[in-house]
Amino acid sequence: MKTKNILFICKYNRFRSKVAETYFKRINRNKNIKVKSQGIIEVNKPLDLMERKRNIYLKKEYGFALKAKSVSISVKSLLWADKIIVVADDVPAVIFDSTKWKNKVEIWKFPDEKADNKRNINKTVDSIIKKIDKLVESLVGEK
Numbered sequence: 001m002k003t004k005n006i007l008f009i010c011k012y013n014r015f016r017s018k019v020a021e022t023y024f025k026r027i028n029r030n031k032n033i034k035v036k037s038q039g040i041i042e043v044n045k046p047l048d049l050m051e052r053k054r055n056i057y058l059k060k061e062y063g064f065a066l067k068a069k070s071v072s073i074s075v076k077s078l079l080w081a082d083k084i085i086v087v088a089d090d091v092p093a094v095i096f097d098s099t100k101w102k103n104k105v106e107i108w109k110f111p112d113e114k115a116d117n118k119r120n121i122n123k124t125v126d127s128i129i130k131k132i133d134k135l136v137e138s139l140v141g142e143k
Contacts, residue, residue: 004139006035009073010088013039014051016110018066019032019058019128020087026064027136040091042072050115057118062125085135087128088112 001082003076008009010017017037024074047055047068059065078101086096089109096105113120 003032004082005080006033006085007077008035008037008040008071009035009084009086009091010039010110011090011112012041012043012071013037013052013072014043014047015066015112015115016087016124016128018130019125020085021063022064022066023129023132024136027132030139031048033139036071036077038071038077040074040095043070048115054115054121055119058125076080126130 007018008020008024017039021035022035028035055066055068078099081101081104084096084101084105086093086105086107087110089111091107093105094108096102108128110124110127113124115121
């Protein structure tokens with residue numbers, strides 16, 4: 001299999017896309033698949049208290065911590081990606097209408113969750129994990 005680059009995108013790159021990237025890296029065994037996550041809106045501030053608590057909760061509940069640094073998308077990243085997965089219901093699809101990457105985009109509509117709503121955090125993380133499991137399984141047979 002040739003190298004495949006996957007870009008996960010959400011609104012701020014603080015939760016959903018980071019969960020997708022982190023979990024994918026945990027379970028993926030194919031060194032030819034590279035992933036990263038980014039957001040459509042740049043955030044230049046540290047995580048607030050609730051976001052830090054959410055990350056502590058994710059570490060305890062799921063065994064992974066999300067990187068604190070938020071990265072915003074660039075044309076370079078969009079061109080790097082062979083597959084772009086929007087892991088959000090609040091990112092306008094029109095952003096990806098360019099013919100350069102329109103056919104690379106897949107949208108998984110996951111809502112953003114308040115950092116203190118553990119029930120909804122679990123629901124979102126569990127749903128993202130299921131999608132990533134299916135994605136990795138589908139990539140195993142690709143050449």
